[in-house]
Amino acid sequence: MIQAIGLTSTPRKEHPPVVDDVSFEAHAGRVTALLGAPGAGKTTVLRLMLEIQRGRGITYFRGRPLHRIPHPAHEVGVLLGDVPGHPARSVRGHLRMLCAASGVPVRHADEVLEAVGLMSLRDERLGTLSRGMDRRLGLACALLPDPHTLVLDDPARGLAVGERRWLYDMLREHAAQGGTVLCSTADPKEAARFADHVVTLDGGRLVADQRAADFARTRLRPRVAVRSPHAARLSALLAQQARSTRKSVEVVQEGGNRLCVYGSTCAEVGETAFRHGIVVHQLADEIGDMGPGAGTDTQLPQTAASGSPAATDSEPEPAAPAHETAPGPSTPPEPPRDAPDDDTPTAAPPSRPGTPRPTSATLPPPVLVRPAPTPLRPVRYEIRRATGVATGYVVTACVLAVSALTAVLLARIGHTSQPRLLAAWPMELPLPPAALGAGLLGALAFGDEFRHPALAADRGTVPRRLGLLTAKLLVASLTALALAVLTVGCNAELLYLVYGSELVAVPADWLALTAGWLALVTGCAWAGVLAAGVFRSATAGLAAVVAVPLLVVPAVHKITDGPSVRGPEPFAGRVRDGLPLRWPFGGEQHLEAVLRLVAQPVGGAMALSVLALLCAYAFTGLRSRVR
Structure with a gap:
């Protein structure tokens, strides 16, 4: 069960x-x-219940607040607003990604799709779904980890009658299996139709807490809807007939040619209109809404005959004439309350507007914003996130095409060294296309999640957990390495086909060049991931990658161009002299190559940028937890 206690939002x-x-x-x-x-x-x-917004109060889900539950998605299924997801992702791909985030087997995706009737649309994109199918997918996302509790915010908004009926049947089936269902709605008749219990809010305060049967009896009234071009005359005739027969009949003129008659039937209204020759365009039974505050305030309809306040929730006395005006202000009685039993809470007394509430001695505890849930299988989640849309494939194809064209043009112009030729890196560009593509793919790792959140419903944030960050850096590194190898391979093959074998000969220092090339592309991917996580934007992540050669490299140049006080002794000799034992397999040479790579302006600038972004990422994560 759900127990919400003292929920109060923070005033602005x-x-x-x-x-x-x-x-x-x-x-x-x-x-x-x-x-x-x-x-x-x-x-x-x-x-406030889901600890998404700050305030005061506490909510228990089966005796535990949400921040005390190890895996909240397995306890509470949530649907707030539209389905959060990339519009180009398929329905099945989206659910499979959420399977990895929730730690459930991937077969659950097909099982839930079958349950909500979306199996035939499993390959459709999220952006092409209709409103009804979108609601079905949202319910599938909430049901995916098989939670005990469902919390849905107006799930039937914008749905057709058939889709509403299907949705409420699903919710009732979940409740019949022992689950708890809480969903919001703005339609009182709908609440009385599908709910077992109705909690009514008005102006941010609780005004009623009733069983559905009591709610329908005290806050909904049967009425006869009439449309006639002579509505005013028919209203007067009905009021006159009610006085003569001493029946409690209320006639409300809603504007134009529409009347609402309370306390009568279609047969009686139709006979009155027929006897007096009044044309009737509509005559139907309806359920009238008295409003969320009916029975607790003075928000009552006005009668057409006398303009006096209409009858309240309580049953009127049979002998009282219709439309009789009381001499003093009416004080409507409280709605009937059932005697409490073991499994039914007592109805909360309504708070009347303008009446001061008694202040309690102790304030409810503050509601702290709960950190967004982290994927239980982060590497699998990240792989499915990256491969579920065509963005990565399109970027890779564009990078290979631009690199190949650039390499051919550079070879035709000449005056370009072989390493730069194979990497398609002109002297005029700050970075080669492969490095820019790796940085863009890294920036999309976080940028797409901020635009289309998948882990936390309606949160707009991404969890700053070490496991997820490690998974993103790992997948971004593998993607960057594959992109770097494919770029050099495609460029070498194209240059061989066009100009022969002299441009693709293996250089003598191929090992150091390969290490430098892979390190550059991987560093750009890492910078894109970290910058997008810090600045919450893929554009900012790509801008941070481009800023490395444009801003950081000149700063490193200025630092390293000054005179050195060190002697000209080679670094390898200093390493050998400084260590008592000899490095096996010439390890000092490999260490020297690595440090020379870092000592280069671009390498040093990339290392400094990645280190600074790591520190900024850690700082923002710690600051969000402290709040």
Whole structure:
């Protein structure tokens, strides 16, 4: 079950809080509706319960707050707003990625798709789904880890009647299996139709906590809807007939030619219109909504005959004439309350607008924003995230095409060294196309998640966990290495076909050149990943990669161009003299090559940039946890 206690949002400046001291319970095996007009605070209540928004109060899910649950997705399935995901990702690919994030077997994706009726659309893209299919996919994402509790924010918004019926049948089936379902809605008739319990909000406060049957009896009233070009005359005739027969009939003129008649039937209204020769265009039974505050405030409809306040939730006395105006202000009685039993909470007394609330001695505990859940299988999640859309393949194809064309043009112009020719790196460009492509792919690793969050519903943030960062750096490194090897291989093959074998001969220092090339491309990929994670944008990640040769390299040049106080003794000799034991297999030569690579302006600038971004990433992660 869900126990929400004292939920209060943080007020902004001098404005009152959007949600003020809301407490209720949602029991297992039942569907609980959180009812309220737009702006009543339903979404804010759900965000406070899920520890997405700061405030005060506490919510227990089966006796534990959400931040005390090791894997929240296995306890609470959430759907807030639209389905978060890349529009170019397939339905099955999106669910498989979430399987890795939730730590469930990949076969669960097909099982859930079959349950929600999306198996035939498993290869469709998220951006092409209709509103109804999008809601089905959202429910599939919430059901994927098989949670006990479902928390849904207005899941039926914008759906057709058939889709609404299907959705509510699914929610009832989940509750029938022992689960807890809490979903918000703005339609009182809909809440009375599908829910077992209704919690009503008005102006951010709790005004009623009732069973669905009590809610329908006290806050919904049957009525007859009438449309006629002579609505005013028919209203007067119905009021006159109610006085003569001493029946409690209320006629409300809603504007134009529409009337709503409470306390009568279609047969009686139709007979009255027929006897007096009044044309009727519509005559139908409806369920009238008295509003979320009906029975607790003065927000009541006005009668067409006398303009006096209409009857309240309580049943009127049979002998009272219709449309009789009371001499003093009416005080509507409280709605009936059931006697509490073991499994039903007592109804909360409604808080009336303008009445000061008693302040408690102790404030509820603060709601701290819970860190977004990290993938339980981060490497598998990252691989499926990167391969689930065509962006990586398109970037790789563009890089190979541009590199091949650049290499052919450089060979035709001449005056370009062989290493730069194979890497397609002109002297005029700060970085080769392969390095820029690796940096872009690295920046998309975090940038796409900030645009289309997949791990935390409606969060807009990405977890700053070491496991996820390591997975992203690993996958970005492997992608960059593959891109670097493919670029050199394609360029060498094309140069061999066009100009012969003299341009593709293996140089003597091929090992050091290969290490430098791979290190440059990998460093660009790492810089893109870290910068996108720090600045929350793929564009900022790519800009950080380009800034290395444009800004950092000149700064390193200025530092290293000064006179050195060291002697001209080679570095390898100093290493050999400084160590008592001899390095096996000529290890000092390999160490010297690595340090020379780092000592180059581009290598040193890349190392400094990656180190600075690592520090910034760690600082932002620690700061978010401290908050």
